[in-house]
Structure formats: C-alpha cells, structure tokens
Amino acid sequence: MRAVTCRRYGPPEILRIEDLPRPVPGARDLLVRVVATTVTSGDARIRGFRCPALFWLPLRLAIGLWRPRRPVTGMEFAGMVEAVGDAVTRFRPGDRVFGLASVGAHAEWLTVAEESAVAPAPAGLSDIEAAALPFGGLSALIFLRDIARIVPGERMLVIGAAGAVGACAVQLGRHLGAEVAAVCSAANIDLVRSLGATVVQDRAVWDPGREEGRYDVILDTAGAGDPARFRRLLAPRGRHVLLSFGAAGIAWMLLTALWPGRRVVCGFAGGGAADLRFLRDLAEAGRLLPVIDRVLPLEAVVQAHRHVDAGRKRGALVLTLDPVPG
Numbered sequence: 001m002r003a004v005t006c007r008r009y010g011p012p013e014i015l016r017i018e019d020l021p022r023p024v025p026g027a028r029d030l031l032v033r034v035v036a037t038t039v040t041s042g043d044a045r046i047r048g049f050r051c052p053a054l055f056w057l058p059l060r061l062a063i064g065l066w067r068p069r070r071p072v073t074g075m076e077f078a079g080m081v082e083a084v085g086d087a088v089t090r091f092r093p094g095d096r097v098f099g100l101a102s103v104g105a106h107a108e109w110l111t112v113a114e115e116s117a118v119a120p121a122p123a124g125l126s127d128i129e130a131a132a133l134p135f136g137g138l139s140a141l142i143f144l145r146d147i148a149r150i151v152p153g154e155r156m157l158v159i160g161a162a163g164a165v166g167a168c169a170v171q172l173g174r175h176l177g178a179e180v181a182a183v184c185s186a187a188n189i190d191l192v193r194s195l196g197a198t199v200v201q202d203r204a205v206w207d208p209g210r211e212e213g214r215y216d217v218i219l220d221t222a223g224a225g226d227p228a229r230f231r232r233l234l235a236p237r238g239r240h241v242l243l244s245f246g247a248a249g250i251a252w253m254l255l256t257a258l259w260p261g262r263r264v265v266c267g268f269a270g271g272g273a274a275d276l277r278f279l280r281d282l283a284e285a286g287r288l289l290p291v292i293d294r295v296l297p298l299e300a301v302v303q304a305h306r307h308v309d310a311g312r313k314r315g316a317l318v319l320t321l322d323p324v325p326g
C-alpha cells in the first residue's frame, strides 16, 4: 500500500511515499480503507519535533528517541471498514467511519482498535468533510467542556479562531451555551462570523487593553498572549486556557490554582468514541460544520506540511487517496 513515512525528525522534505505491506487487524481491530486524511498542526509538530524543552525527553521516549518508532504519519481519517477482527461487535465491513488515530492514517489502509476514537461517519457529509472534524472537534470539545468547564451564559474569547481547533471551538462554544467572541486575521473574519462568533476582531488591530474583565474563558489556540497580559481580560473567576504551553504555562497554572480567582489552565486533548459520536450528531444536525482550507492528493504531502508549518491554515487541510483497485 502507499503510505507517507517520516523516518527522522526534520523539515517537510524528509517525508516519503513508500510502498508498505497492508496492516493486519487484530481480534479487536478494524481494517479501514482510508479515503481522506489530513495534515494537522499535530502532524507537523511531530514531524519537526517542535516541542517545549520541558516535554522534549518524555515525548522522545513516547514516540521514538532518535527517529519516529512508528514511521507512517497521520492521525485523522475517514473511509470504509474493509474487515473486522473476530471480537469486534460494533462495526461491520462496509461501514463508513471517521476517527483519530495516534499514527498511521496517511496510508491506504489503517488498523484501529474498536475501542479507540472511531465512530460511524456523519450521514450527509463526504469523506473529505468527515476527515476534517475529529482533530479540531475533539480538541475543542475537551478544552471547552472538560478543561475550561464552560457553562451556559459565559462569555468566551477564541484566539486563533480560523484554525482547525479554533473553528470548532467557536461552533462548540455556541452549542455549549456561551457567548462567543473571536480574534483572527482580517481575511478570516467573515468565515469566523459565519461559524457563530458574535464579535470578531482583526488580530492586527485588536486592543486587548479595552476589554478588561470581559471574558469568563479565553481559549488561546495561537499561543498569542502571555498570561500576565491576558489576566486583566478575565472576569473574577475567568479561565485562560493555553493549548500550547511550556514550563511558564505550567508555573502559571500551579500558581493560580493556589487561591480562588482568575486561573490559567493547560492540558492535552484526548477524546474517544463517545465524544466522536457527539460530534457526529452535531455535524448531522448541521451544528458543526467542517472548515476545509484545501484538498490535495496524498502525493502532495510535502506541500501540505509546508502550508501547515506557515501557521495560517484555515480549518483542516485534507489529503485524498484514490480508491484502491478491487
């Protein structure tokens, strides 16, 4: 099968398309024929091994000290179940699915555990659209619902609102009952407004100093503001949520947890099949729209990584795979 591989950490040009054996599903696995996948900010980070110094060693130990231990790249996928292991009960060959794997989605075939983040794909969405939802959707859901613990009526600000996570956060924030404001570049203002943000500001001219005490939750997907500066924007029990953070972010989180009041919170997104089914239901009801920057063939993976590295992606960048003969 064709698969994108990353056999050392480095720039986009190190990626290769290789011909590899098709993976074999275990008893509790699905074999998925991947129709669409994406290049996420997470894929680009792992390829380039861009991470704060604090996480360098733990992350290298987890994914490969000298080179990626599992070379096939890619997390998000949509496609069709080709075969299932003997112990699988919830899926059958022919089911359309979408999901988020840890690696291996940039390939014609992928095996995923039945119990992992895989669910029936949303009816009415194409594979390209379905593949655009899991990474941004699960990240936004976990950060808003579980980490920020947003409640209806709260005022929320999304910084970096046009990216994969930001575009889902604007929509999920509305769904969770928040009043959503957003900051993005001028070219993305109309898009972000169409997703449900009531006030959208151009990040080139945005003046945070004029919004003191305004927000219950600030979701900073862009690593745009240092906590000291953004603290004044928070309401008395407001939470400043950092998606990208290092030692300083963790220090802020620990310090602000010591007494009641404004807090900095950081964490890592996870999410499983139940969360994915929640996103699917929203997508089927038209309340979570996929935002797609561009669609490229798998062979353009280097170009795709260069675009993600530039940091200006709108929603998801989708890669498509030709149907496998037979």
Ligand SMILES: NC(=O)c1ccc[n+]([C@@H]2O[C@H](COP(=O)([O-])OP(=O)(O)OC[C@H]3O[C@@H](n4cnc5c(N)ncnc54)[C@H](OP(=O)(O)O)[C@@H]3O)[C@@H](O)[C@H]2O)c1
Pocket (backbone or CB within 6 Å): 040, 041, 042, 045, 139, 159, 160, 161, 162, 163, 164, 165, 166, 183, 184, 185, 186, 188, 203, 221, 222, 224, 242, 243, 244, 267, 268, 269, 270, 308, 311, 312, 313, 314, 315
């Ligand atoms: N902790 C976790 O578990 C977790 C999970 C998922 C993602 N993340 C992190 O979250 C971040 C966002 O991920 P993503 O997938 O949404 O990224 P993405 O799709 O590449 O989008 C990034 C967005 O950031 C905006 N941006 C770039 N520079 C900015 C700046 N200086 N100020 C404000 N906005 C800026 C860009 O929009 P404009 O051009 O409109 O400004 C772009 O749309 C990444 O750093 C990723 O690693 C963390």
